[in-house]
Amino acid sequence: MKLTLKVWRQQDPTSPGKFVTYEARDIIPEMSFLEMLDEVNEGLLARGEEPIAFDSDCREGICGTCSMVINGLPHGGQKATTACQLHMRLFTDGETITIEPWRARAFPVVRDLVVDRSAFDRIIQAGGFVSVFTGGTPDANLIPIGKPDADLAMDAAQCIGCGACVAACKNASAMLFVAAKVSHLGILPQGRVEKDRRVLRMVQAMDKEGFGSCTVTGSCEAVCPKEISLRFIARMNRDYSVSLLKGGE
């Protein structure tokens, strides 16, 4: 296959960026999307040019490192798939593909397709945990948890923190990410103790980082590689209101 790529190139956080066009030749259907970019980069290096910088690590869809908007859709739009798991058999010979970084005020560009997502870490630091110390915990089977609750908590806990939800949202809202963690911990008895405090602090941290508001259009759910449900946002909104009514912390 031969493809035309329009790739966002940006030297550093402060320089202006622009699209640059490259040709990708000898691409085979078995390649992953990132392996296709590896090949393009090998070609750039051979010509003495700087390769396209992009983030990736596990390349099996679980670490949440890869982050690029492909043809306008975060991770390329294949259902429940991260960019690293996207394969070239989904593209056709001669196609033009546009590749951009996540775009959100809270995720500044580091270089080319690489962005800084440390805002997510700071939101977790504000309350995305259960306050237990190592040691001194009761036997694991002393806390029975019904299978439906355990399964629901796991549905929320699967979030890989990639930020596709923010990239898809017209307001760059981080509600799906925050709701996933608030729900994971809030559903379980271990996390219920500090439920009120957690949701208030995490929402406050989210606002402080400059993420936008949620208008429940559902674009986040549509692109989420782990299919985190929009219902968790509804759940968090309820938790948040209850917490406010109770007078906060």
Add this chain to the structure above:
Amino acid sequence: MTRMKLDSQIPSGPLAEKWDKHKFDLKLVNPANKRKFEVLVVGTGLAGASAAATLAELGYSVTCFCYQDSPRRAHSIAAQGGINAAKNYKNDGDSVHRLFYDTIKGGDFRAREANVHRLAEVSVSIIDQCVAQGVPFAREYGGLLDNRSFGGAQVSRTFYARGQTGQQLLLGAYQALSRQAGLGSVKIIPRTEMLELVVVDGHAKGIVVRDMATGAVSSYAGDAVVMATGGYSNAFYLSTNAVGCNVTAAFRAYKKGAAFANPCYTQIHPTCIPVSGDHQSKLTLMSESLRNDGRVWVPKQKGDKRRAGDIAESDRDYFLERKYPSFGNLAPRDISSRAAKEACDEGRGVGPGGLGVFLDFSDSIKRLGEDKIRERYANLFEMYERITGENAYQMPMRIFPAVHYTMGGLWVDYNLMSTVPGLFVLGEANFSDHGANRLGASALMQGLADGYFVLPYTIGHYFATNKVARPTASHAEFRAAEEAVRARIQKLLTIKGKRTVRSFHRELGRLVWDKCGMARNEKGLKEALRRIPAMREEFWSNVTITGSGESLNQTLEHAGRVADFLEFCELMCLDALTRDESCGGHFRTEHQTEEGEARRDDENFSFVSAWEYQGLDQQPVLHKEPLVYEGVHMSQRSYK
């Protein structure tokens, strides 16, 4: 160089009482004094994150580093199947002693007995800890925890969270770490790699790091350095590790005096998706749990190119069931991988290039229904289809062994301290618990055991018994180490040759896979030892790296790592050549039984190989830690 002495510090007394006794004998640090000690933790996987969080909870001042853009992305996250613990919730005969025995036997009697017993003891606390943190383990309808089976064991002791156990455990540790960061007791420095260990007056007192976003090289001084930097599978270029995983931190510590133990012990996992071509950047594991319901087979006839469905039952060879009837498809990893290789070597492999065997679910689907199989493994079947374009409900998966884990690592004593005082090594980065082969679901257990329940005790003893002042980061040793790092980066950038870093990495990987992979022999290893220095020389004169060192430069990062692999692989092959026996994952073709199983030589090789660096192009010195077993009888491993 000073002659190194290996003192394993194994406590006296009966095996089952050693850890309790040792915990009492360890000196303590007064709570008010703990904050005066600065601990540098490198790596934020299960071992690093759990250690950093726990040390901070205790009151130490902690700074931790990771090369990823967030601690939550460390490669522990990719572990699929589960974590072992001797809870005996299934009432099927499990106990601390049985987990200990299975692990020692699984490691082919090449692990340190006292460490393994401690691991089995603390395994039960790990599950309690993780549940308290909110890790959503799988549950039964009654609300209690569920278990599944894994290879090399005949009890169900594996706890799991769907196919994402590593992810959930890591997020638990990451959240504990984040809580401490929020409280200000841990400083997290992401997108930063350790490029030098700094040793002052014989003690590890700091590190030199490079900020990967800005290129800035800087020093951090501490009272102790904890390395939890993972394994070296990427020496093989293609492995199931994340593409960023590397040996650099461990190798730099080795060059500063930390002994490297058993580098030839590498684990080849039997069930990975086969290589599809030269473009391949990594291999993807299919969880061992699939072997609970999948049957492994190849055609009986050589070169049988028919589709799987067209091959009659009588023309199939279910080789694991045939060779190992009592464990069947759940034979341990080293044994299953070798059996698959053997079938392919005989020309009976399937798929492109004949490098694959079938993992067939059709019998289970007939017995249990497709829905049941979907419930158990849907995410794995989907992943398989995304990568291969094939539907494994309708045709068997094709799988092939791939490098997955490394049992070797920096040598540590019972306190997890390396031969450099003040340098502690945790998780996959150390060598101690898995011997020559690791059992499934034991890596997560070891990482968390080290970080939550071992290091927090032993590091205090080091502080209480070694009153060595912390130097400032402007000390001459730091300045010299920084200079060395800058000079090396500069050297890489000025070569401006013709070949890409990736082409060197691929060539090196192919060589060690051929000569030091699933089967090794003297001739092949000697050839590798001849070719690696030549490859290294070409690298340092002909590699091409564009861009500068003053900004994000992924080619430069990769080059630094490959440069270290080019030295490390020589050590790995030398160790494999020196260990003139077969054991676990180290299979020397000269040493096999008539049935083709590994033949150990306990009389001559019942020791840990610990290598001491002597300088580039100098043969390192081999030190031996004898392995003595009190609690088990060394036997020929049998899974028949």
